Amino acid sequence: MSETEAPGLGILIAPHRTLKARARAVTPDDMDRVRALAPRMFATMYKAPGIGLAAPQVDVGLRFAVVDLMPEDKPRPFTLIKPEILAVSEEWATREEGCLSLPGQYAEVSRPAQVRVGYHDLDGKRHEMDAEGLLAACLQHEIDHLNGVLFVDHLSVLKRNMILRRRAKEQKQKASE
Numbered sequence: 001m002s003e004t005e006a007p008g009l010g011i012l013i014a015p016h017r018t019l020k021a022r023a024r025a026v027t028p029d030d031m032d033r034v035r036a037l038a039p040r041m042f043a044t045m046y047k048a049p050g051i052g053l054a055a056p057q058v059d060v061g062l063r064f065a066v067v068d069l070m071p072e073d074k075p076r077p078f079t080l081i082k083p084e085i086l087a088v089s090e091e092w093a094t095r096e097e098g099c100l101s102l103p104g105q106y107a108e109v110s111r112p113a114q115v116r117v118g119y120h121d122l123d124g125k126r127h128e129m130d131a132e133g134l135l136a137a138c139l140q141h142e143i144d145h146l147n148g149v150l151f152v153d154h155l156s157v158l159k160r161n162m163i164l165r166r167r168a169k170e171q172k173q174k175a176s177e
Contacts, residue, residue, distance in 0.1 A: 088112035115132075
């Protein structure tokens with residue numbers, strides 16, 4: 001089943017407690033579940049639309065994520081199992097970030113401009129990837145999710161509270177409609 005044909009999943013919206021919990025490592029016993037979930041996570045991410053989705057965002061407390069920046073509007077999906085940041089640059093970059101678990105909320109976030117990430121693929125093969133630009137930010141954002149960190153946690157308390165209050169107000173308005 002391709003990523004676009006798989007049934008989607010529900011995306012958790014902050015402040016759901018799963019989003020603030022550290023996900024556990026994927027074990028060999030989890031691999032059938034991860035392989036079954038990955039196409040559904042891609043389908044969910046593409047439909048949202050987004051460029052990355054971590055397992056905790058679909059209420060699965062395992063350390064894996066799916067990413068596709070769609071370079072030149074062509075799918076280039078990859079799954080990162082047990083991803084870890086191995087190295088970061090001293091140089092930082094600031095770019096606007098959003099999150100499928102905080103729909104409609106965006107803010108400027110500063111992160112290392114370049115990263116080296118180690119991860120396993122769906123076949124269990126180990127890879128290392130050097131990334132910069134949007135891919136570096138996306139990988140750090142998704143790995144943050146696996147550690148129970150949202151992009152708003154990188155902001156000042158004032159900015160974070162403004163975004164969370166605005167999101168809560170929008171949820172209240174939707175509930176009363």
